[in-house]
Amino acid sequence: MSGADKPAWRRAWIGAALLGLFAAIGAATLAITEHLTRERIAERQRAFELDSLHAVLDAGSYDNDPASDVVHVRDRELLGTDAPVTVHRARRGGRPVAVVLLPLAPDGYTGPIRFMVGIDADGTVTGVRVLSHRETPGLGDAIDADKSDWIEQFAGRSLGEPEQWLVKRDGGSVDQLSGATITSRAVVDAVRHALLYFDAHREQLFAAPTESGDR
Amino acid sequence: MSAADIVRDGLWRRNVGLVQLLGLCPLLAVSTSLVYGLALGLATTAVLLGSNAAVSSIRRLVLREIRIPAFVMIIASLVTAVELAMNAWFHGLYRVLGIFIPLIVTNCAIIGRAEAFASRNGVMPSALDGLMTGLGFTLALVLLGSGRELIGHGTLLADADLLLGPWAAGLELRLLPGYGGFTLALLPPGAFFALGLLVALKNTLERRAAEPVSPALPVAAEGS
Numbered sequence A: 001m002s003g004a005d006k007p008a009w010r011r012a013w014i015g016a017a018l019l020g021l022f023a024a025i026g027a028a029t030l031a032i033t034e035h036l037t038r039e040r041i042a043e044r045q046r047a048f049e050l051d052s053l054h055a056v057l058d059a060g061s062y063d064n065d066p067a068s069d070v071v072h073v074r075d076r077e078l079l080g081t082d083a084p085v086t087v088h089r090a091r092r093g094g095r096p097v098a099v100v101l102l103p104l105a106p107d108g109y110t111g112p113i114r115f116m117v118g119i120d121a122d123g124t125v126t127g128v129r130v131l132s133h134r135e136t137p138g139l140g141d142a143i144d145a146d147k148s149d150w151i152e153q154f155a156g157r158s159l160g161e162p163e164q165w166l167v168k169r170d171g172g173s174v175d176q177l178s179g180a181t182i183t184s185r186a187v188v189d190a191v192r193h194a195l196l197y198f199d200a201h202r203e204q205l206f207a208a209p210t211e212s213g214d215r
Numbered sequence B: 001m002s003a004a005d006i007v008r009d010g011l012w013r014r015n016v017g018l019v020q021l022l023g024l025c026p027l028l029a030v031s032t033s034l035v036y037g038l039a040l041g042l043a044t045t046a047v048l049l050g051s052n053a054a055v056s057s058i059r060r061l062v063l064r065e066i067r068i069p070a071f072v073m074i075i076a077s078l079v080t081a082v083e084l085a086m087n088a089w090f091h092g093l094y095r096v097l098g099i100f101i102p103l104i105v106t107n108c109a110i111i112g113r114a115e116a117f118a119s120r121n122g123v124m125p126s127a128l129d130g131l132m133t134g135l136g137f138t139l140a141l142v143l144l145g146s147g148r149e150l151i152g153h154g155t156l157l158a159d160a161d162l163l164l165g166p167w168a169a170g171l172e173l174r175l176l177p178g179y180g181g182f183t184l185a186l187l188p189p190g191a192f193f194a195l196g197l198l199v200a201l202k203n204t205l206e207r208r209a210a211e212p213v214s215p216a217l218p219v220a221a222e223g224s
Helices: A002-056 A150-154 A181-207 B001-013 B022-031 B034-057 B064-089 B091-100 B100-106 B108-116 B123-151 B162-166 B164-170 B188-210
Strands: A069-077 A081-092 A097-099 A113-121 A125-134
Touching: A002 A125, A002 B091, A002 B188, A069 B188, A081 A181, A081 B188, A097 B001, A113 A181, A113 B034, A113 B100, A125 A150, A150 A181, B001 B123, B001 B162, B022 B034, B022 B100, B022 B108, B022 B123, B022 B188, B034 B064, B034 B091, B034 B108, B034 B123, B034 B162, B064 B100, B064 B108, B064 B188, B091 B100, B091 B162, B100 B108, B123 B188, B164 B188
Parallel strands: none
Antiparallel strands: A069 A081, A081 A097, A097 A113, A113 A125
């Protein structure tokens, strides 16, 4: 019995050791690639966020550099996360023009959706861009500005009219993405929450001293 | 198997996209334009080349029992490396192709070539087989992408700047001016229609080529 088992055990150990070796080689390959690409990827991500920042603000309405005029705030209820949320501020001649919040939509179909929303000093949305998400390709991923212009419909909306914050299926006026009602609801609710947050903290947001550097 | 056979099989005779119908998920999902198809095809080719070479070089070392997990690990590492590289150097394409880059792992053509060819042949033939199989898949993606883009949008080479850099932004051809577009070609059913037509076209071409030179002879039994 034990004599017959011995070679099988040996093979199992050798197999395990070999698999471990291949895993180590694979991990090393990935570590090297990650190291080589890390800086460039971070740079691309920053460039993309900067583009999005300019896309959600009305061009020419401000004369400061919103990318560096930054505070961080926390509000689990309205901003969708316990972590600090970045707020960029746009000003003209020192007077407040708009803020850009980077909250999370916590209840996307496959996890939180990170997005950027510009809100002018009157509480009207100037633009929304999704920064990262894992929604279903071909359905929910139409929230990306690259893939459809669904996200553009938020510009110009404000808290005044409640039906502007419900998708059509729920009796409102927001076009839902076909096949992705949950995704649509998640984004709509999160943008509305961001507006509520702005409404409650307008003065503090503009008055808070700029924090050095982005987080 | 000679090098010429490997080339002919990979590109045409046993084309993974058009004959073996493997890797249909990315083939159908991403082939909405020539550039997207080309980009995913090249990424898949890079993975196939690397995985075939790697699998072949360790083929004597791997025990039978662990070969599948070992191959999967190699392929997954390579795909993740390709994904990082695309994120760094082709960020626009990376954003458009999204989930289909990591999903290259699940393309059964890759594990298929590892198991059927690379685990039994030397490094050079295996690398060649990986390259040709990948280029064959790219060819299918490009043909399908061109057809769907042309019928769906009336353009060709839209978004070429994402793959080739800013200078290529002017490459976009509007072949059918004033064409309103035909959305069905861009939707998933359109992908199946286009693939069906392409497979039919390929079969017709092959039958023509296989027909006996002398018309007097009766048609022989069809080949595989």
